[in-house]
Amino acid sequence: MDLDLSPADVAFRDEVREWLREHVPREPLPSLETEEGFAAHRRWEQELHEARLSVVSWPEEFGGRGASLLQWVLFEEEYYAAGAPGRVSQNGIFLLAPTLFEHGTPDQQQRYLPRMAAGTDIWAQAWSEPEAGSDLASIRSTARRVDGGWLLSGQKTWSSRAAFADRAFGLFRSDPEAQRHRGLTYFLFPLDAEGVTVRPIGRIDGKPAFAELFLDDVFVPDEDVLGEVGEGWRVAMSTASNERGLTLRSPGRFLATAQRLTELPGALDDDRVVDAWIAAQAYRLATFETVTRVTEGGSLGAEASLNKLFWSELDVAMHETAWDLLGPDAEVSSWVEGYLFSLAGPIYAGTNEIQRNVAAERLLGLPRGSR
Amino acid sequence: MRFAPDREQQDMAATLRDLLADAGTARIARSWADGESAPWWEVWHQLAELGVTGLTVPPDRGGLGLGAVEMVLCLDQLGYAALPGPLVESLAFLPRLVPESPWLAELAEGQSVGTAVVAEHVPRALDADQAGAVFRSDGEEVRRLSGFRLQRAESVDPARRLFTVEHATAEPVAAADPGAAFDHGVLGCAAYLLGLGRRMLDTATEHVTQRHQFGRPVGEFQAVKHHLANVLLELEFARPLVWGACLSVDGPRGPRDVSAAKLAAGEAARTAARTALQVHGAIGYTAEHDLHLWLTKATALRTAWGTPAWHRARVARALATDTAPIGA
Numbered sequence: 200m201d202l203d204l205s206p207a208d209v210a211f212r213d214e215v216r217e218w219l220r221e222h223v224p225r226e227p228l229p230s231l232e233t234e235e236g237f238a239a240h241r242r243w244e245q246e247l248h249e250a251r252l253s254v255v256s257w258p259e260e261f262g263g264r265g266a267s268l269l270q271w272v273l274f275e276e277e278y279y280a281a282g283a284p285g286r287v288s289q290n291g292i293f294l295l296a297p298t299l300f301e302h303g304t305p306d307q308q309q310r311y312l313p314r315m316a317a318g319t320d321i322w323a324q325a326w327s328e329p330e331a332g333s334d335l336a337s338i339r340s341t342a343r344r345v346d347g348g349w350l351l352s353g354q355k356t357w358s359s360r361a362a363f364a365d366r367a368f369g370l371f372r373s374d375p376e377a378q379r380h381r382g383l384t385y386f387l388f389p390l391d392a393e394g395v396t397v398r399p400i401g402r403i404d405g406k407p408a409f410a411e412l413f414l415d416d417v418f419v420p421d422e423d424v425l426g427e428v429g430e431g432w433r434v435a436m437s438t439a440s441n442e443r444g445l446t447l448r449s450p451g452r453f454l455a456t457a458q459r460l461t462e463l464p465g466a467l468d469d470d471r472v473v474d475a476w477i478a479a480q481a482y483r484l485a486t487f488e489t490v491t492r493v494t495e496g497g498s499l500g501a502e503a504s505l506n507k508l509f510w511s512e513l514d515v516a517m518h519e520t521a522w523d524l525l526g527p528d529a530e531v532s533s534w535v536e537g538y539l540f541s542l543a544g545p546i547y548a549g550t551n552e553i554q555r556n557v558a559a560e561r562l563l564g565l566p567r568g569s570r
Numbered sequence: 571m572r573f574a575p576d577r578e579q580q581d582m583a584a585t586l587r588d589l590l591a592d593a594g595t596a597r598i599a600r601s602w603a604d605g606e607s608a609p610w611w612e613v614w615h616q617l618a619e620l621g622v623t624g625l626t627v628p629p630d631r632g633g634l635g636l637g638a639v640e641m642v643l644c645l646d647q648l649g650y651a652a653l654p655g656p657l658v659e660s661l662a663f664l665p666r667l668v669p670e671s672p673w674l675a676e677l678a679e680g681q682s683v684g685t686a687v688v689a690e691h692v693p694r695a696l697d698a699d700q701a702g703a704v705f706r707s708d709g710e711e712v713r714r715l716s717g718f719r720l721q722r723a724e725s726v727d728p729a730r731r732l733f734t735v736e737h738a739t740a741e742p743v744a745a746a747d748p749g750a751a752f753d754h755g756v757l758g759c760a761a762y763l764l765g766l767g768r769r770m771l772d773t774a775t776e777h778v779t780q781r782h783q784f785g786r787p788v789g790e791f792q793a794v795k796h797h798l799a800n801v802l803l804e805l806e807f808a809r810p811l812v813w814g815a816c817l818s819v820d821g822p823r824g825p826r827d828v829s830a831a832k833l834a835a836g837e838a839a840r841t842a843a844r845t846a847l848q849v850h851g852a853i854g855y856t857a858e859h860d861l862h863l864w865l866t867k868a869t870a871l872r873t874a875w876g877t878p879a880w881h882r883a884r885v886a887r888a889l890a891t892d893t894a895p896i897g898a
């Protein structure tokens with residue numbers, strides 16, 4: 200049992216640290232949830248890409264550098280410790296890309312991955328619907344077979360950054376006869392296609408990038424079906440496990456927040472600050488345990504639900520603690536955006552109530568049954 | 571970087587788990603509490619055959635001379651079994667405190683067990699009437715006590731037989747590093763608490779799967795599921811802190827890291843105890859049910875070897891000057 204880095208890992212980490220020190224913008228970029236901020240963050244993605252740091256874990260042919268899972272975690276730690284901008288491309292690179300690598304055709308990989316790595320295509324996810332949040336199996340949007348492709352219709356909502364994104368990925372019901380999660384198919388489509396209407400929804404912080412999507416007979420060719428027709432649920436679940444588990448929230452973000460928390464006036468007199476710092480360390484160490492298991496051929500299963508519960512509740516706790524420490528200045532402080540964002544954590548990527556059920560049923564083996 | 575026990579370490583833990591399961595440790599805990607020590611010593615001799623009693627004893631005293639990782643994995647299993655006795659003292663603390671003591675050979679062979687009074691945090695010697703060696707660690711001063719008179723004090727956990735020690739003589743002994751030894755004791759206690767917590771979770775899980783109410787297994791109810799998921803969550807994120815502290819316990823950040831581990835493990839075990847009791851209903855509140863053997867021990871150990879407040883304050887003091895990661 201060790202946490203020792205090989206010389207190659209140390210060299211990688213040092214290179215990342217050095218590059219970030221020279222390139223991270225001195226002034227924070229405007230919020231990526233605004234049009235101006237979205238554009239600024241897209242330019243930042245392009246700058247990262249030029250240094251081949253936008254998708255370090257991907258194969259070189261798609262714009263990565265074949266970094267190991269451990270190196271990716273190290274990259275993330277350095278990235279957040281350096282105060283680097285949020286990743287406007289994260290839906291694509293963390294949620295869609297793993298699915299493309301696993302289920303995409305060589306043609307799809309060639310068409311989409313390099314553009315994603317370069318920040319040319321920014322992707323939005325089109326999972327949720329007004330009647331289907333954590334219960335994705337109750338999706339109602341449809342895909343109707345036509346010559347050479349499909350016509351997508353219906354409504355998608357709570358789509359992060361869709362107001363300014365270029366393309367979207369999501370599930371549609373391609374077989375209306377099939378039960379629940381059978382009969383869903385995974386589609387990729389451009390947001391400027393004919394028949395797509397994007398309606399921004401002001402988020403809790405008033406930022407306009409959140410959106411709902413209306414699709415009215417949007418044509419998608421067969422080559423933009425990801426995975427097999429009717430297998431969309433299974434294909435999507437491989438993404439969802441990634442989302443809840445490692446890739447959405449690597450420890451770097453929480454370590455950086457915990458560090459900022461300890462630096463607030465009077466912080467170390469507050470028990471909650473000490474507990475939050477310890478919890479962020481626990482998450483980091485748990486991640487190294489997962490990295491060890493995955494590197495040795497294991498997979499990330501229902502443990503992803505525990506991860507999601509842990510980071511989302513830690514994030515809220517840390518921001519609430521900061522709020523109390525800052526007192527009347529909190530509402531005008533630099534913690535506002537993070538605070539509001541943290542409140543969404545227990546909701547998105549599958550609500551924490553659902554994750555607790557998953558943990559109890561799949562990790563402890565408790566009986567399923569009515570809710 | 572490989573942050574997981576290796577095969578040999580996993581095998582050692584699994585062997586120990588099987589041995590303890592076969593031994594029927596709940597029965598042993600009850601007899602130990604009643605002052606019948608023979609069944610306990612039988613297990614202790616079996617542990618000696620596995621090498622556990624000399625786990626951290628230096629090889630030149632007949633031990634295996636293994637490190638914190640093995641110590642933690644074994645104490646985790648001993649906690650899972652709730653085996654009573656001065657285990658943290660004998661397996662984690664004393665071999666570090668007095669590594670040159672000839673008595674360690676008796677410990678390694680399984681002929682003896684040791685206990686200690688540790689200034690401020692362990693005021694009463696656990697199971698001193700059964701111990702072949704009783705030490706007192708007070709700051710830098712370490713003494714072996716003899717000619718003592720023991721005054722029994724009842725613990726919340728009947729199987730923790732605590733004694734106030736009045737002694738005739740206190741012979742100074744060569745001590746290695748009392749501070750480091752204390753930190754190994756804290757780490758060992760954290761590991762034992764993890765095991766206790768996991769056992770209470772497993773017991774509770776089994777109970778709610780079998781127990782039916784309103785025509786359904788209790789474990790089908792979402793409220794019950796969420797209780798148990800919370801326990802799992804706390805335990806699963808306390809464990810890496812215990813493992814991480816193994817890597818730094820002998821370095822400058824040892825005190826900070828073992829305190830974080832003890833704090834997290836103690837709080838997780840507390841949550842496990844409260845939840846296990848709640849989902850067992852009134853049966854869990856009876857002396858007939860074994861749950862209380864684990865529950866009362868977790869309650870006692872949460873405040874032994876440093877209270878949560880003391881450990882939290884120690885982490886806070888360290889963070890004022892050093893926020894380097896745990897395990898570094």
